[in-house]
Amino acid sequence: MSRIGKRPITVPTKVQVTIDGSKVSVKGPKGELSQDLPTNVTVTQDGDTLLVTRKDDSRRSRQMHGLSRTLVANMVEGVSQGFQKRLEIQGVGYRAQVQGRNLVLNIGFSHQVQIEPPDGIQFAVENNTNVIVSGYDKEVVGNTAAKIRGVRPPEPYKGKGIRYANEVVRRKAGKTGKSGKK
Secondary structure (H helix, E strand, C coil): CCCCCCCCEECCCCCEEEEECCEEEEECCCCEEEEECCCCEEEEEECCEEEEEECCCCHHHHHHHHHHHHHHHHHHHHHHCCEEEEEEEECCCCEEEEECCEEEEECCCCCCEEECCCCCEEEEEECCCEEEEEECCHHHHHHHHHHHHHHCCCCCCCCCEEEECCCCCCCCCCCCCCCCCC
16 A cells, blocks of 8 residues: 555645545635546545545556645645745856746846746745745646746856756866867
């Protein structure tokens, strides 16, 4: 049996969970999310805990068991606490700022790059080089952070670009230049 799938999910007091067949809706102080789960997985609510169980022991059911539990747990955590991803900008003259809701990046192009946030996503900038993407849907937060990083990924020679916080970028040795031998 799936180790992740059999763990119960505790529901905070401010969060309301509605189960309608295979559709699970979660509403909390940060927002509202819903997810259609596979038919071979069922979710039951017992007081302030949720249990995800599978209907049979087929390969597909076992695969979907842990995934479904994680999706529901992420929805509960997202509407109660939210998620955030941190990005770092490295490079001389590279900086970011928030104008209204949009994120404006100056990252070595001839123009500024403006990124509009999807619904439920907020941008924050610390020290002009640290960008924080926050929201209640883990998938959208991750996709938005990846989109920002994709504008100027870190390059391996000088390390300039946009990277996740704590991301390790493997550096390469550049050209050796003059070797001194003739």
